[in-house]
Amino acid sequence: MARHTAPPPPFPRLEPFKVACSTCCLRHICLPTGLAPAEIEQLERMVHGRRVVPRNTVLFHAGETFESIYVVRTGFFKTSAIAEDGRDQVTGFQMAAELLGLDGICGGAHTCTAVALEDSQVCVIPYAKLDDLSRDFEQLQQQFHRLMSREIVREQQVLLMLGAMRAEQRVIAFLMNLLKRLQVRGFSSSSVVLRMTREEIGSYLGLTLETISRTLSKLQDEGMLEIRAREVRLLKQRQLSQLVRQAA
Amino acid sequence: MARHTAPPPPFPRLEPFKVACSTCCLRHICLPTGLAPAEIEQLERMVHGRRVVPRNTVLFHAGETFESIYVVRTGFFKTSAIAEDGRDQVTGFQMAAELLGLDGICGGAHTCTAVALEDSQVCVIPYAKLDDLSRDFEQLQQQFHRLMSREIVREQQVLLMLGAMRAEQRVIAFLMNLLKRLQVRGFSSSSVVLRMTREEIGSYLGLTLETISRTLSKLQDEGMLEIRAREVRLLKQRQLSQLVRQAA
DNA sequence: CGTCTAATTGAACATCGTCAATACTTGTGG
DNA sequence: CCACAAGTATTGACGATGTTCAATTAGACG
Structure with missing residues (x-):
């Protein structure tokens, strides 16, 4: 987690080329959803540009003035916040078409730090x-509200996980959640390449890295999944999802 | 019957059925914040009315079609959701001027159940x-976005709590958070009347009711606070907040 | 190919959960 | 207003789950 101290802040690199929501493969699950072609064109003009975020660099820091929200186009991010006791804790992982920075709206400053876990x-x-624009386009406003609400629901689900599940259940639920999100984006429906370390998974799930490691090993021994370095292949999804459903 | 608790009720209990945001004592922390008088008037007309929710009755159920959001005017609520394993887990507590139902926007159905813990x-x-209205009033739109964002941040803070804090720290953080929110609303800055059971606190904090009880007793033995049934008086807030800040 | 970080695994220990017994509140009807 | 019942809270003993510390191995990257 000494990641933040890594390379110094890179200059925001904005791509010169025009943003093109209308032809973007993510348009069906991203902000433009539901917009008419003419409206999408206006949305494109509004998007300030693209920014390249190399692996292990910061997109925004907690405390920084909030000005923009970000949509992941390619790559993978983690967000982390400083707990009251000073620990840096992972609060989420974001992949393509997911929004970053929504927490900054209420106070005018980002409350978490976003770091790219791969070149993004x-x-x-x-x-x-x-x-401004969403005051003109009903559909845009509605989609934005849906996305904010989705964020609230997503966090609620994590609460449910942290509140009552045991280690094994948390790890399985985490993997299956990742898988589901990747599936929506057209990736494999059985194997995941983990972009984050065991420590980051542990931080997110409220467990130690040792427990993550042990749990994965145990599930592998039981034939539920297969681990090769950072690639996890879920072999018995039905049984796995049943394990999550089981009461503690 | 007349149980005299420290905080004197700052809000009038008796009110006509016409909604009057402009004279409501909550207007500075509620939706109307930032609106011009004329705009507030329009907002009032939009509010569908007030609804009385007696103690232990449901405001909305998980799964119900989402149509309205709610603002607590008086009273106290809990929200709970069904975890994957079938358990009913408390996901939040809401007091005056706080919003209920925001999670319903993204999917068109409520994802949690809201129950009044006192006549509300x-x-x-x-x-x-x-x-519709927020497309006309920039200030209203902005305030609504702030409130949604605040919800995201609030949940993030709970994540931080559940992720790494030990039982004692969670209980203290919980009490101080309640206190802070009550303070903003003009209530006592040192004592809280808990509207929820130990079991509900435990469910919210990811602990058992026994652990809540033990922790409170221990803190009382140490002279940090005083418990009389459901009234908790924080005696040494400075030391308490330091306990939370301490690394596990 | 060597260094550094990440991951695995073991053993001892701490925290919190479970089960159980008891006491206290609150609400109800006599 | 009191007595009783139901729900809520406290407390103890014990055990399970997950943490901590430590040693070792595997991978990643220059």
Whole structure:
């Protein structure tokens, strides 16, 4: 987790080329969902550009003034926040078409830090402009509200996980959640390449890295899944999802 | 019957059925924040009315079609959701001026159940109308976005708590959070009347009711606080907040 | 190919959960 | 207003789950 101290802040690199929501393969699950072609064109003009975020670099820091929200275009991110006791804890992982920075709206400053876990690209959406535009386009406003609400629901589900599940259940639920999100994006429906370390998984799930490691090993011994370094292949999804459903 | 607790009720208990945001004592922390008088008037007209929710009755059920969001006017609520293993887990507690139902926006159905923990009243705000009106009033839109974002941040803070804090720290953090929110609303800054059972606190904090009870007793033995049934008086807030800050 | 980080595994220990017995509150009807 | 019942809270003993510390191995990257 000494990641933040890594390379110094890179200059925000904005791509010169035009953003093209209308032809983006993510348009069906991203902000443009539900918009008419003419509206999408306006949305494109609003997007400030793309920003390249190399692996292990920071997209935004907790405490930084909030100005834009970001949509992951390619790559993978983690967000982390400083707990009251000073620990840096992972609060989420984000992949393509997921939003980053929504927490900054309420106080005008980001409350978490976003770091790319692999070379990534994000679309930069100036929040003030999004607000303006969504006052003109009902569909855009509704989609934005849905996405914010989805964030609330997603966090609620994590709460449910942290509140009552045991280690094994948390790890399985985590893997299956990743898988489901990847599946929606057209990736394999049985294997995941983990972009994060055991320590980061542990931090997210409220467990230690040792427990993550042990749990994965145990599930492998039982033939439930197969681990090769950071690639996890879920072999018996039905049984795995049943394990999650079982009461503690 | 007249159980005299420290905090004097700062809000009038008796009210007509017409909604009057402009004279409501909560207007500075509620939806109308930032609106011009004329705009507030329009907002009032939009609010569908008030709804009385007696103690232990349901405001909305998980799975119910989402149509309105609610603002707590008086009283106290809990929200709970069904975890994958079938357990009913408390996901939050809401007091005056806090919103209920935001999770329903993304999927068109409520994802949690809201129950009044004391006789309560809520303002009913049809979501479709709120969307319409907020397209006309920039300030209303912004305030609504802030409130949704606040919900995201609030849940993030709970994540931080569940992820790494030990039982004692969770209980203290919980009490101090309640206190802070009550303080903003003009209540006592040192004592809280717990509207929920130990079991509900435990469910929320990912602990058992026994652990809650033991922890409170221990803190009382140490002179940190004083418990009389459901009234908790925090005696040494400085030391308590330091306990939370301490690494596990 | 060597160094550094990440991951695995073991053993001892701490925290919290479970089960159980008891006491206290609160609400109800006599 | 009191007595009783149901729900809620406290407390103890014991055990399970997950943490901590430590040693070792495997991978990643220059």
